[in-house]
Amino acid sequence: MFRPLSIFIGTRYTRAKRRNHFISFISMTSMIGLGLGVLAMIVVLSVMNGFQREMSTRILGMVPHAVIQGVKPLDDWKPAADAALQNPEVLAAVPFTEMDGMLSYKGSMQPIQISGIDPAREGQVSIVADHIVQGRLNDLKPGEFGVVLGEITARRFRVNVGDRLTLIVPELSSAPGGITPRMQRLNVVGIFKVGAELDGSLGLIHVADAAQMQRWQPGQVQGVRLKLKDLYDAPQVASQIVAGLGSAYKADDWTHTQGSLFSAMKMEKTMIGLLLLMIIAVAAFNIIATLIMVVNDKGADIAILRTLGATPRQIMGIFVVQGSVIGVFGTLVGGILGVVAALNVSTLVGWVERLSGQHIFTSDVYFISNLPSELQWPDVALICAAGLVLSFLATIYPAWRASQIQPAHALRYE
Known part of the structure; x- marks a missing residue:
């Protein structure tokens, strides 16, 4: 089946075993970091949604x-x-x-x-x-x-x-x-x-x-x-x-008597979401370091492709595809694990309490005795979209740098 040159070589670079194992390690950590960031953001926002639901049910179920x-x-x-x-x-x-x-x-x-x-x-x-x-x-x-x-x-x-x-x-x-x-x-x-x-x-x-x-x-x-x-x-x-x-x-x-509480909860959710987005951003921009090292490692290959007629746009597309594959895979795995964790976080906390014999949430201290969670699919879609966009943006500079490599300069010492 016909595939564009950029997609074919970009996916091949992603699967190929590199001579420099350090580059493979950095690529893997970027993928894992992105997945963990997506997972953490989904779980934390789901827990905050659960808290907001509990407070809404309890307080607004009592006040007019x-x-x-x-x-x-x-x-x-x-x-x-x-x-x-x-x-x-x-x-x-x-x-x-x-x-x-x-x-x-x-x-x-x-x-x-x-x-x-x-x-x-x-x-x-x-x-x-x-x-x-x-x-x-x-x-x-x-x-x-x-x-x-x-x-x-x-x-x-x-x-x-x-x-x-x-x-x-x-x-x-x-x-x-x-x-x-x-x-x-x-x-x-x-x-x-x-x-x-x-x-x-x-x-x-x-x-x-x-x-x-x-x-x-x-x-x-x-x-x-x-x-x-x-x-x-x-x-x-x-x-x-x-x-x-x-x-x-x-x-x-109720907005006059309890509105400030729910406004504060909404603001808290927004601020925590922005802070967690920084985790995804750090993991996504690790892709920059990964791709820059890949570009340096593949300088001779890039020069050969240029001498065979590959355009700068095609060279740029190769590394955009490679970085995007890392971002898509990391976001996909993090999203799946995040959804699973958000749906089962209450059960997981209960298991930890039974295993340790300690109550994380006691009714004598907190207003709730369990960890509530409410998964909202718009939040999941927004988080995954943010991870994909940041991953794509992180590929632009290394890919552009690869497209500017001159064949004669790259092959001088080969």
């Missing part, structure tokens, strides 16, 4: 995707919920009331955000019911002032179901200071653990108890919280709903 709240307490929350549910992006709408305060127990205190919920409807918008480790969410009864605490808060206060603690909330008054503390005894009826910082900053009470603590009328709520099909559309969806309801309502969404 979006909220529609009244400028004043709502006497009837159902019209706002019905208006929200008319939007096809909204999956559920339930009432809520939020307040900030301090928890006190046996002289210890900590700030906390209290969320008044309807236990019967909360499962439509939150994952908290699936993460109760003590008690039950349905034990929140109106008028009993029960509270469901996060596991970190419960551990800090050393409380369990049945213990009682004090909630202190600020109240505007005509006193000289303008604010007076109001205290309410709460009974711990449940403890949840979602594996995020919300375990130490969030408490749940019944929405009717929240209204009573705010000195509102029975049945009044702050607003409705929404669950959306695509949480990244929350700002637009909330704005559309409020525009239809009028000026008596306002909107908020």
